[in-house]
Amino acid sequence: xxxxxxxxxxxxxxxxxxxxxxxxxxxxxxxxxxxxxxxxxxxxxxxxxxxxxxxxxxxxxxxxxxxxxxxxxxxxxxxxxxxxxxxxxxxxxxxxxxxxxxxxxxxxxxxxxxxxxxxxxxxxxxxxxxxxxxxxxxxxxxxxxxxxxxxxxxxxxxxxxxxxxxxxxxxxxxxxxxxxxxxxxxxxxxxxx
Numbered sequence: 001x002x003x004x005x006x007x008x009x010x011x012x013x014x015x016x017x018x019x020x021x022x023x024x025x026x027x028x029x030x031x032x033x034x035x036x037x038x039x040x041x042x043x044x045x046x047x048x049x050x051x052x053x054x055x056x057x058x059x060x061x062x063x064x065x066x067x068x069x070x071x072x073x074x075x076x077x078x079x080x081x082x083x084x085x086x087x088x089x090x091x092x093x094x095x096x097x098x099x100x101x102x103x104x105x106x107x108x109x110x111x112x113x114x115x116x117x118x119x120x121x122x123x124x125x126x127x128x129x130x131x132x133x134x135x136x137x138x139x140x141x142x143x144x145x146x147x148x149x150x151x152x153x154x155x156x157x158x159x160x161x162x163x164x165x166x167x168x169x170x171x172x173x174x175x176x177x178x179x180x181x182x183x184x185x186x187x188x189x190x191x192x193x
Contacts (some may be wrong), residue, residue, distance in 0.1 A: 027051045055082035056160050063157050069133035070126075082110050083123040084135070085167060087147065095140065097146040100124060109172060110162075121145070 035043045045120045065081035071080040086106040090098040100117050103124075108114050124147050127136040135154055149155045162168045 013074055027055060030054050056157070056164050059157050060153070063151065063153055063166075066135050066151070066154065067157060067161070069190055070135045079107075079115075079120060080123055080126075081110070081166070083107060083120050084127065084158055085162045086110050087124070087127075087136070088155045088162070089168075089172070092148065093146075096148040096152065098148065099146055109175075110167060111120045 004035050004055065028051075029050065031043045031047045034047040034050045034054070035041065038047075040182070043072070053168045067084075071078075071084060073080055086103045086109075087098065089106045090102040090109075100121050103120065104115070104117060107120060121142075122139070124130055124145075128134050128138050128147070134151060137150050138145055142145050159168075159173075163170075
């Protein structure tokens with residue numbers, strides 16, 4: 001049972017579970033374990049945060065390895081981890097594809113700086129290359145390019161990791177949490193599921 005202060009917090013994270021239902025470990029179950037381990041029957045916001053951290057830590061090694069290979073760069077200020085996070089938040093069609101244009105506003109939300117499509121489309125191409133352990137696949141010519149995650153669990157892992165590393169916060173998730181599975185980002189409709 002969640003405490004009154006935690007109940008409001010828990011409801012916010014329920015939206016995350018609805019939008020990203022393929023969590024590696026159910027956050028609700030893990031939060032219950034965390035609260036029991038500290039000797040309480042009430043789930044607190046700290047329990048939810050620890051559960052989220054545990055979900056990231058317990059993610060299958062192949063997902064973690066692929067993420068690491070896709071985002072590692074010798075350049076200290078590379079955008080790989082930010083671009084992949086924006087891709088994970090991007091609206092998708094029924095087959096999981098998104099267009100590079102769908103990432104633009106989300107990259108601004110993640111980085112706080114505007115980038116044109118040509119500035120990050122090379123990152124999307126590298127996410128598809130076999131020499132980097134591909135995490136995405138694409139379809140179409142450059143001007144009609146669409147990408148998607150090869151493994152749908154990667155999308156959830158990237159979002160949870162972004163939350164854990166505080167690159168994004170619950171406010172970012174709330175922007176995409178709507179009962180009709182649509183979100184408005186900077187006045188534009190974006191389809192989430």
